[in-house]
Amino acid sequence: MKTLGHWIGGKAVESVSGNVGPVYDPATGTQPTQVALASAEEVDSAVDAARRAYAEWSVSSLARRTAFLFKYRELLDAHRDEIAALITSEHGKVHSDALGEVARGMEILELACGIPEKLKGELSTQVSTRVDVASIRQPLGVVAGITPFNFPAMVPMWMFPLAIACGNTFVLKPSEKDPSAPYRLAELAAEAGLPDGVLNVVNGDKTAVDRLLSHPDVAGVSFVGSTPIAKYIQSEAVAHGKRVQALGGAKNHMLVLPDADLDFAADNAINAAYGSAGERCMAVSVVVAVGDTGDELVAKIADRAHKLRIGPGDDPSSEMGPLITREHRDKVASYVGGARDQGADVVVDGTGYTVEGRPECADGFFIGVSLLDKVSPDMDAYRDEIFGPVLCVVRADTYDEAIALINGSRWGNGTAVFTRDGGAARRFQLEVEAGMVGINVPIPVPVGHHSFGGWKDSLFGDLHIYGNDGIAFYTRGKVITTRWPDPAESGGINLGFPTS
Numbered sequence: 039m040k041t042l043g044h045w046i047g048g049k050a051v052e053s054v055s056g057n058v059g060p061v062y063d064p065a066t067g068t069q070p071t072q073v074a075l076a077s078a079e080e081v082d083s084a085v086d087a088a089r090r091a092y093a094e095w096s097v098s099s100l101a102r103r104t105a106f107l108f109k110y111r112e113l114l115d116a117h118r119d120e121i122a123a124l125i126t127s128e129h130g131k132v133h134s135d136a137l138g139e140v141a142r143g144m145e146i147l148e149l150a151c152g153i154p155e156k157l158k159g160e161l162s163t164q165v166s167t168r169v170d171v172a173s174i175r176q177p178l179g180v181v182a183g184i185t186p187f188n189f190p191a192m193v194p195m196w197m198f199p200l201a202i203a204c205g206n207t208f209v210l211k212p213s214e215k216d217p218s219a220p221y222r223l224a225e226l227a228a229e230a231g232l233p234d235g236v237l238n239v240v241n242g243d244k245t246a247v248d249r250l251l252s253h254p255d256v257a258g259v260s261f262v263g264s265t266p267i268a269k270y271i272q273s274e275a276v277a278h279g280k281r282v283q284a285l286g287g288a289k290n291h292m293l294v295l296p297d298a299d300l301d302f303a304a305d306n307a308i309n310a311a312y313g314s315a316g317e318r319c320m321a322v323s324v325v326v327a328v329g330d331t332g333d334e335l336v337a338k339i340a341d342r343a344h345k346l347r348i349g350p351g352d353d354p355s356s357e358m359g360p361l362i363t364r365e366h367r368d369k370v371a372s373y374v375g376g377a378r379d380q381g382a383d384v385v386v387d388g389t390g391y392t393v394e395g396r397p398e399c400a401d402g403f404f405i406g407v408s409l410l411d412k413v414s415p416d417m418d419a420y421r422d423e424i425f426g427p428v429l430c431v432v433r434a435d436t437y438d439e440a441i442a443l444i445n446g447s448r449w450g451n452g453t454a455v456f457t458r459d460g461g462a463a464r465r466f467q468l469e470v471e472a473g474m475v476g477i478n479v480p481i482p483v484p485v486g487h488h489s490f491g492g493w494k495d496s497l498f499g500d501l502h503i504y505g506n507d508g509i510a511f512y513t514r515g516k517v518i519t520t521r522w523p524d525p526a527e528s529g530g531i532n533l534g535f536p537t538s
């Protein structure tokens with residue numbers, strides 16, 4: 039069995055803690071790898087490497103930083119397939135989806151390549167006689183990133199390319215469930231010429247996270263994961279005087295208005311609910327069918343759901359792979375039975391699914407897709423984030439009833455409306471309480487130069503991730519007021535508050 043350690047100070051470092059966690063191949067249920075779980079002392083050595091590297095990296099020229107970023111971009115481009123295969127082997131998602139994840143992560147790296155434009159600051163001349171004012175942004179220091187299992191490459195890439203482009207050094211604590219892809223990202227960064235210690239990977243669990251949160255040399259924390267942990271990260275980071283952005287879970291609603299093209303809506307509901315087996319924070323998990331659209335829409339979704347091909351992620355004919363662990367698969371399945379008991383119609387029941395013709399997948403963490411109709415807001419399947427291929431349909435008589443339902447949710451990550459009515463779409467975009475809105479777009483993940491983030495229990499902290507918010511997060515402002523007096527001028531004494 040392979041043991042994955044840490045990446046500290048530009049080299050592989052074996053763990054000394056003696057603690058390890060299992061890393062499964064979800065398609066077969068086997069455990070080819072174990073991952074080191076760092077002690078607090080191992081975290082300290084990663085932070086120390088980052089702190090030492092900061093002294094030089096923070097003052098390195100923009101030309102040097104961008105030379106690295108462009109080279110790194112080319113190297114990742116050449117390794118897309120390899121990184122995607124690593125993702126599939128530990129996460130389970132199909133190869134094409136994993137390639138999409140790498141591409142979306144590289145968008146942020148491409149934004150980072152343009153960092154000189156973003157950091158050029160502002161200058162006002164002559165705000166008073168011979169007085170100029172400049173606003174500049176400087177790095178924070180050592181920044182930590184703590185990331186979830188569902189996008190093992192993309193979410194780290196939402197963070198470290200921009201953080202290091204801004205002159206920070208970085209310690210990444212990836213999910214212990216699928217750590218190989220983020221580890222490979224760090225190896226490739228070194229190959230592209232990143233100085234030792236600028237990007238470090240420390241593998242681990244709560245022990246590692248807690249040390250990062252309390253370490254006096256960590257200036258800021260970016261977190262992406264579930265809502266309870268996001269809340270904890272924010273409060274702990276703030277208690278230790280750190281800047282923090284903590285993105286949490288979601289329950290994303292897709293509103294289908296009576297005038298929508300129902301075939302188009304059904305296709306999009308399928309893609310957004312069952313892509314990556316529903317393990318996306320922007321997955322559509324609730325369709326709200328308004329007016330008399332319900333019966334026809336449910337029939338169209340069910341028809342498509344029955345035809346989906348579910349199998350191992352490395353099989354090009356699979357459209358959906360397994361879930362991340364056996365426990366998670368069983369928990370997802372329990373929501374289907376629970377919804378039936380609580381009065382929902384189970385139109386498609388994906389529990390008990392097995393892959394045909396692949397005996398090696400018999401112990402894989404597979405589940406089929408499920409479609410629950412006539413779900414009500416008091417049911418567990420509606421209230422909880424299931425994070426699996428289970429789509430709930432809620433019926434609403436009117437637009438007003440539908441928007442009240444969506445705005446009553448504790449989460450506000452993404453949402454979408456499907457309609458041909460521009461006025462209704464415009465009203466929705468202004469009234470809905472969510473951070474990312476799609477109009478006939480079911481998974482409105484913003485492109486790299488816009489920022490990503492939800493509202494309510496989907497984000498703790500003020501700034502969204504990547505885009506301009508990401509640059510603001512990874513820098514702090516400084517304003518410099520300059521006067522070069524005329525040698526002929528005398529200063530004079532004036533104890534009054536300076537005005538222009």
Ligand code: NAD
Nearest residue numbers: 185186187212213243244247263264267285286287288319
């Ligand atoms: P998770 O919260 O269990 O884990 C995320 C990270 O936190 C991991 O690195 C993990 O090691 C660490 N962690 C877990 N428990 C901890 C604890 N008690 N104390 C300290 N650290 C702890 O999330 P997950 O299961 O890996 O990922 C799925 C969740 O992430 C879903 O809720 C999903 O919606 C959310 N997510 C959100 C976004 C977003 O942008 N809002 C994006 C992707 C995933």
